[in-house]
Amino acid sequence: MDLKQERAVRTRNQILRAAAEVFDENGYDGASVSSIVKRAGLTLGALYFHFESKQALAEAVMNSQPQAIEPRLHSDGLQRLVDITLVWARRLQIDPVLRAGVRLAVEQGRFGMRDVTSFEDWKQIMTGHLETARVEGDLREGVLPQTVAHFVVGACTGIQLYSQLLTGRADLADRTCDMWQLLLPGIATPEATARIVVAPERGAVE
Amino acid sequence: MDLKQERAVRTRNQILRAAAEVFDENGYDGASVSSIVKRAGLTLGALYFHFESKQALAEAVMNSQPQAIEPRLHSDGLQRLVDITLVWARRLQIDPVLRAGVRLAVEQGRFGMRDVTSFEDWKQIMTGHLETARVEGDLREGVLPQTVAHFVVGACTGIQLYSQLLTGRADLADRTCDMWQLLLPGIATPEATARIVVAPERGAVE
Structure with a gap:
């Protein structure tokens, strides 16, 4: 992996972890994409680059x-x-x-x-x-x-x-x-x- | 049991069944006491005579x-x-x-x-x-x-x-x-x- 790929993997994991924390605390219904972005300290654009929806995030968390x-x-x-x-x-x-x-x-x-x-x-x-x-x-x-x-x-x-x-x-x-x-x-x-x-x-x- | 008690048991079961149907279809959050009353064809008073809250109803359904x-x-x-x-x-x-x-x-x-x-x-x-x-x-x-x-x-x-x-x-x-x-x-x-x-x-x- 080059540096750019490494950073992409790191960002993806950062989002996944933030999403997991928010889902764990509030359940699926209570979790918003904006609260996940805020928790991850990233932009909405960065999130949507890696995951197309809240449901895609939930599936990634379940399947990890x-x-x-x-x-x-x-x-x-x-x-x-x-x-x-x-x-x-x-x-x-x-x-x-x-x-x-x-x-x-x-x-x-x-x-x-x-x-x-x-x-x-x-x-x-x-x-x-x-x-x-x-x-x-x-x-x-x-x-x-x-x-x-x-x-x-x-x-x-x-x-x-x-x-x-x-x-x-x-x-x-x-x-x-x-x-x-x-x-x-x-x-x-x-x-x-x-x-x-x-x-x-x-x-x-x- | 006298007739009055029999009727009370019947009413209670009628409420329990209506509550179960509404919980089954909509989950706990999506179920309202008024929709349960409506489904049972009874009054709010009749329901609250038997169950003090939506939570009490849910517990009765679970435990039956x-x-x-x-x-x-x-x-x-x-x-x-x-x-x-x-x-x-x-x-x-x-x-x-x-x-x-x-x-x-x-x-x-x-x-x-x-x-x-x-x-x-x-x-x-x-x-x-x-x-x-x-x-x-x-x-x-x-x-x-x-x-x-x-x-x-x-x-x-x-x-x-x-x-x-x-x-x-x-x-x-x-x-x-x-x-x-x-x-x-x-x-x-x-x-x-x-x-x-x-x-x-x-x-x-x-």
Whole structure:
């Protein structure tokens, strides 16, 4: 990348972060493009150069979730699947872009949007790691990577919502561990179930 | 009940149903008490005799979910737990009170409500059926009814949301069956796992 491209990427990220903060605080309805521009310290022209509308901004925030998680991980296969959910659980408490992304994905129905990209992206990523697990002989016979991935995406969406209402997400890492303790014996071999580490600390990556 | 009490119950249900329809169509923000009164064909006085505010109405709609499901079931223990989720999956497509209840429970955060009663009621009901399953010897050793119930409530919340965005809930019964196929081996004995019927048709009760 040359300097000009680098600056463009930086500006785009700056807008994305400002948008996420405003969406996180006020929801989609309560967020205006002008308040996002103000928060980013940029001009309306700069924003519209990168994003054509508020909806495009919301979609970009929703769909940036994997980028906030995947580069932090070093495990693979089934352990990586577990790690994704634990890092997600932890970073939801500290990363406004991730938090806004999840909020928008959950609430989008009520403002007429129906973008399942963030769900489908996670499903595809998780399916890939489960395929690896299958090749490594870690899955029980008959367990389909895609079925597990689809279920885990849905289940995580719901447990974070319940956790948010009940504890402001303070118990989310523990509830995510519960999920794996209940789910692993049904999807993984006894050897893999015994080997996979399920603990809130797995989410504490920088 | 005497005639007067019967009429009061009927009026209350009439209001609840009208409120559910209006919430289901317009969300909480878009619903006004006057539109609910109009839909119910009653007076504002009748409404305020039964419910003190729009929020009280929303809470009543959210918390009437078990009443729409539990009386329809005749199984017990683990089979009943499975049946609850399958009847819930099916009736979400046809029962506006249930649909509005779930919508309000999911969206309440954005209008400043934080009523976890509907989640906690389901959790308590499910914990009871899982206690029965444990007494009947159907649970694996070390599996705690309360942990399973908490997880199932959260997971169902999320899979219905994902299903709604992806297929307008057309695949919800199938996804609920997937959940049980993945989960049962981890929580139930092999005998119980083989015995429990998991099929969309279980949800087709009147």
